[in-house]
Amino acid sequence: MADPAADVGLPTVESSLRNNLQALLKEVNGQSTSQKGMLRWRVEKKLESDPSCSVSLVRLLLQELEKKLEAVSTTHETRPYEHVIPVLHTLYYVVIQSGAMIPSSLYQTAYERLIKLLILPKPYSAVALSTLRSIRMEMITPGSLYQRRVTAEQHLKNEHYTLQEKVFALADPAVFSPRLEAAVRGHLEASGFLRNTAAVQRAAVLRVLQTGLGTSCQSSGLARALEALEDHVVEKYFQEVVAAVEQSIQGAAGGRAKYLNRLHDMYGDILTASKEEITTADDCTSVRCTALPAPEITFLLWRQEEDLWNLLANLALCGSRNSSVDEETKDRGHSVRSEDGGTQPDLRERDFDYRAQPLVRNRMCAFKNMKPADKLTLMSEKIEASPGSSPDRRRHATRVVVMGDDRVLGRLARAYHSIRERESKRLVLTKKLNLQLYYIPVTDMEAPLCPPDIPCQGEGRLSLASLLGRVDPWYNSSINSLPAAISKLAGKHNQSEPSPQNLYLLDTLCYYLRCGTQPVNLPLYSVKMTRSGCNVSSVVEEMFVSHLEAELPEFRHLKEKSAKEPSARRKKSTVDVFGAVMSVSYTKISVSKRDVVKGEAFMACGVVITPELAAGTSGSSGKDYLNVRFDSVNPGHNKIQAQNISIKTLEERTLSVCLDRDSRRTYADVQRLEIYPCLDPGCSIRSRFSVSSERELLLSKYLDKVLSLPINTFTGVTI
16 A cells, blocks of 8 residues: 655656545545536546656556455445446546556556456446456557547448447437537537548557557657658558457467567558658657547437437448448348438438438348347347446447436337337347447436435436436446536537537546446336226326326325425324325335235325335345335325335326326326336247247246346446
8 A cells, every 4th residue: 555655755747646536536425526527527638638647647546446455355334345436447548548658567467456356246346347358458459449449439441340339419309408409419519520530540550559669659750750641541551550459359379579569560661651750859758649539429309209219220221321331231232331421411400310211111121031049139138238248349339328307218218118129029220239328417407416325305307317326426426417517508509619628528428438338227117007088998008217106186286285384384284185095006025025915095195106226225125116105194104115016096086197207298087007017028039939948947047027228337236
């Protein structure tokens, strides 16, 4: 462990980094809220302005990991591992963003410390394992993390690493006013208009050579040499660099030594081709900034649930702009190319222009006959999709970021269920796209988020953001700080000169996309509503992810009056009738995990039901459950916890039901509610496919058939 007294002799830069790092870790504990989210961003900006400080920062991060390892063996705290997550993600981001050569001895120390972290419980060990894999790859093939990331994000065509990524930001029109939409669109899409393929290729070549050769590479001279070369020559060297990186990763003969020799030969060839001479004025220790450019982000207003399916299906069948043609499509003889040409359409007037393309309808015949192996693809994907699992390298990554409040996550839940249902009948997306979901909270109401350890009642429409913040403090620190920053953008979008501060949203989103790889599975619940009207009964099937509120309209005034009265006055007053009788039956949660069915009757004027993650609470049975609160005259007996529940009104009264706080999803004249965990359509195999009973038994044993909404975070949750 480092001696605090040694700080006196530390260089100014390293001392400043140490202070920033300590402040960052205090922020995770909620001890610093004035600059929530900004501290991490400032460390990132400092690294970009001075890449040479990355070695000092890596050393400090490893010291922190050593402290955490000692704390794990000596402390008896309930959550001693929280600081491990920000340290691990910061370590990864330093390695991938910095262009400086990190000494092999430092990598070896990182490797040894990460190995020790694998004894931690999940999800901490899962994040440690993911970081360990990245560090090991960079040890053997310096520059490989950057090379693969920039190739995929910037859609750089090559024959050796063909995987690409596409990023869509879907905003809820109910939250985004025209002014806010224009501001956020401008910030997120600005990087796309300034993209230059040749410049990105030059930076990639410079970065790999600079990282691999270290002081043997004079960065300023190499940068001048690359600028002097014509674009087609730069592309040739870029292709050579990609080939060298991929062959080294795949374990080509000669290993690291042969890889570095190839980089050295390329370095000499570039200087010779450009006729650039290295002089004594060139500083061998200087490092050029080659920070990762932001990926191309397509910002869209999400008006209809069907839009997400149309967007993904056309992307899977046509390929995104600059993407390589899928090999299976080539085999079928189709000529597939990008349909959007070179210029983005005016999405403000024609959101989801992909809908206008009749590709899904015309090419659906290509998926009529499913191979036997395809029939179990959805189930295999679900078994493998767990926090800490390595990313799927066989499919293009499609990252969908939804922006809004609880209402947009309710819409995403319905759209995700629809996608799973369609895929269970005919594979269109699953084999080609690796769908990753992200969530950035945005609200049009004044509703501050709660501290990570304190569930609060006044969460407004950001209850799921607060839930994610409770199970993942690093998400709470980095992402739950964005609503306030985004709301301020609307007043700044008319500025002619964007300030560096305006990059905060884009940089934070990029950090989230690159490091937020661990899913939190939000439980989805099906709702079966029996409605009555004009002497005719009908059944409506719905679902929700955050909130269900049902009330008796004729008692709404009593409920509002009770909410306004002070609690002391309410205790003294007597109320003869407060609501109507509701017949309730439910399966109670128990520590023994045995189903306990109970039936009760409540005098109430309404009920509020919210899902809870088992991982987000203590003393649970290990299963997700429902918190049920009745607006009852008896406050001492109005709360229950259940796995599923059925509510029926008596006396010919009906309920008005609102799902996920979305007034657009309000149902009147409901006599009966049945709420239970939503089943995954992709796990229903017997009715459609002929699968041997032994294999089905094996799948049933290890496969959770309940559908959850996987939202990527930094920590993830493993139950």
